Amino acid sequence: MNASEHYRALHRIAEEGFCEFETKKYILGAIENMGCAIYEVGKTGVLAYFDFGKSTTSAFRAEMDALPITEKTGLPFASENVGCMHACGHDAHMAMLLSLAERLSKGCDVLCNVLLIFQPAEEKRGGAETVVSSPDFLRIAPERIFAIHLRPQLEKGKLFSGIGAIYAGSSEIVATFCGEQAHITENIKNDALENAARFYIGTKYQAKEEGLLIRFGRLCAGTAGNVTPCLAELCGTMRYFSEPEKISETEILLRKAKKYGGEVHIFEYAPPARNSGELFELSGCSRLSEPILCADDFSVYGRVCPHPLYMLLGTGDTPPLHSDEFAFDESILRFGEEKLFYIVRNEKISKVI
Known part of the structure; x- marks a missing residue:
């Protein structure tokens, strides 16, 4: 054949x-x-x-x-x-x-x-x-x-x-945010979905000239349209060519997630x-x-x-x-x-x- x-x-x-x-x-x-x-x-x-x-x-x-x-x-x-x-x-x-x-x-x-x-x-x-x-x-x-x-x-x-x-290193990013679950009309103080969205808007990043990409492809939250979720999860990737740059960006992600009451976990895929x-x-x-x-x-x-x-x-x-x-x-x-x-x-x- x-x-x-x-x-x-x-x-x-x-x-x-x-x-x-x-x-x-x-x-x-x-x-x-x-x-x-x-x-x-x-x-x-x-x-x-x-x-x-x-x-x-x-x-x-x-x-x-x-x-x-x-x-x-x-x-x-x-x-x-x-x-x-x-x-x-x-x-x-x-x-x-x-x-x-x-x-x-x-x-x-x-x-x-x-x-x-x-x-x-x-x-x-x-x-x-x-x-x-x-x-x-x-x-x-x-x-x-x-x-x-x-x-x-x-x-x-x-x-x-x-x-x-010639090909970038890659790490998987999982960011989780906890919040209060309640009826959508309640004036809650901790909205997991809103926190995840704020983190996302401030984090999506690409600097081609620096050979760096941070981008998310999935957001999971909630069970119904009239219930605020108790958990929101963002999944994405970091692409990089420099190990020091990867470490620096990881620290930035951790600080940003903490600012919005969340946590970030990084899983290495490949260098x-x-x-x-x-x-x-x-x-x-x-x-x-x-x-x-x-x-x-x-x-x-x-x-x-x-x-x-x-x-x-x-x-x-x-x-x-x-x-x-x-x-x-x-x-x-x-x-x-x-x-x-x-x-x-x-x-x-x-x-x-």
Whole structure:
């Protein structure tokens, strides 16, 4: 099967993080006769290790999970799981790795051992940690790790990357406010919803030139329109490139919440994705004009793997990621597949340790 066929099959069986059971079954079926060692990670993750007897190993990561979105693409191979959709390109990422696996299984001339990582739950906290803490990953201990992610609005079919942090770090923000529950006509002194709204208005913040974003996407409060709520909760995200800046903004959030009688809890999703300069120079990718405030837990691998490289494959003028209409021209998959194959056959890359 080629990358497009894998992509369409995986798109149909979209599943949320840590529940990718059909996706795992599909991957295992695709690689079972390819001559690689297969290891299961957690409940749904899969590692495929091609040991060619080389002195170093390159790893390649693809995410398995989809999003809780009802698809509106109208594609003939649209998701068959209502309310769940591959709207972030993870199906394409897996398809490219499966195509690489097929090439590797045919005994092509590669210059390193190859570890393919099919990672669960990139959209949730804990997916990458499941892999990097697994005994099999730690035993194989790849010196280099790569990932390709689709990216709308970048030139179609072209691969981009950069040196240092190209994707932001991300922390989840949960702000809670308590108040008095009463009939809406009562003159209460502590209104949880009003306090949450005041906090929200004074906190929504983006400074692109500083590489910082604080924004909320969900507000939950109350049970009825004529009852003041006893609890209001705001959920959002902080994106950053600087750890000191993250700490400073966290302290500001805590003070603002306290001002309105609330509390803030910060949960780290992933640090900034920092690329190896040496790998970027050897990769043949075009340089990104500026870092992007999106986040990806690929950055977690950088804690245990000395040389990471995160690459973006342009889809051109398509709907944005996480859109219920996200779709792209499948012909771009061959550019990603060829880049992966180039990496495993590049002598200089195989010597980066």
